[in-house]
Amino acid sequence: MDLGAAAARLGVAVGDVERVQRLAGDGPSAPLPDKARAGVILERLAVRPEDADEIRAGWPDAGSPLWTPELRWLLDRSIALVRADLGGFEWLAPGPELPRERGPAWQHLYSYAYLALVDVVLDFHREHGITEDVSWTTLADLGRNLAVDRRMNREGWPVMQAWLTLHARGGLYELGRLQHQRGGGAISLHIPEAGPLTPAAVTASLDEARVFFPRHFPDEHYTTFSCGSWLLDPQLREYLPDDSNIIRFQRRFELEPYEQPEGLDPDVEVLRFGFRSLTTPLDQLPRQTALQRAIIDHLRAGRHWQWRRGSFAF
Ligand SMILES: CC(C)(COP(=O)(O)OP(=O)(O)OC[C@H]1O[C@@H](n2cnc3c(N)ncnc32)[C@H](O)[C@@H]1OP(=O)(O)O)[C@@H](O)C(=O)NCCC(=O)NCCS
Incomplete structure (x- = not known):
């Protein structure tokens, strides 16, 4: 060839x-x-x-x-x-x-x-x-x-x-509500679009992983769960209620200091997950949910979203 x-x-x-x-x-x-x-x-x-x-x-x-x-x-x-x-x-x-x-x-x-x-x-x-x-x-x-x-x-x-x-x-397994990616010492969490992220469903998925990985990958030793996501942006607390699933999910994590991620624009990612459109002008996007209103208002105020990384014990 x-x-x-x-x-x-x-x-x-x-x-x-x-x-x-x-x-x-x-x-x-x-x-x-x-x-x-x-x-x-x-x-x-x-x-x-x-x-x-x-x-x-x-x-x-x-x-x-x-x-x-x-x-x-x-x-x-x-x-x-x-x-x-x-x-x-x-x-x-x-x-x-x-x-x-x-x-x-x-x-x-x-x-x-x-x-x-x-x-x-x-x-x-x-x-x-x-x-x-x-x-x-x-x-x-x-x-x-x-x-x-x-x-x-x-x-x-x-x-x-x-x-x-x-x-x-x-490299990745869907166990209940979350997807779990193997890695060096840390299981990286991913959140599929599959209904609300209730605390009970998250806890059940974490518990399942704590049994799953030692059983099926006994040579790998996990000490933490980690996650990198728009969902961990603390600015969301300015807009979403304390008892929303996203804010309750955030509370599980200890955040790393913020670093601009390479090769990824958090404002684009927030549009991807909040609207499933990357090209619709802000003034034509729907304002149906508290999150959608937050995303639009934040960007229109000239501010930016963050892609944050955090972790907690396995
Ligand atoms: C993660 C996810 C399940 C959270 O949804 P949730 O459990 O409803 O979250 P909350 O309870 O915190 O929602 C708070 C508000 O934001 C809205 N909201 C949450 N996620 C939303 C989304 N992706 N798009 C639009 N609105 C959303 C909710 O409807 C609610 O607004 P309302 O009170 O006006 O109805 C949801 O955002 C989702 O499916 N995202 C797609 C996958 C994703 O983003 N994965 C992470 C990739 S890094």
């Missing part, structure tokens, strides 16, 4: 293609599930019917004209890249962001990679004694994220694509 020519045809930088080649090497890929099984698997992954239809329509069947040699190469090597880090828990982009408007193969390439990795990661889970229930609940974040991407008119996906390799490598 001529990487320069492939990059040009994929519409991405040559360095991005070289990175895929370097990280994947000639390591093993994994086949996609049988197309006949796809419907059942997509349903188990909570993929909504409209997204499942698109995915089935763009399926990389042998000989499909939607799939150029470069796209097939990228799909194959992207699966190998993620597979090479099976068991890893750091953020990992599976490949470059693609011009998704070119069609279903382009749009869902990393979803196909995820589907190919389902059996691989299920084996990893089994080796660690993890129940199928936890496996499928965890992996079903694909459907949730595709639905968010649709709601966001495709603005959201570039973030999701690295996010979902955590699931596909056994």
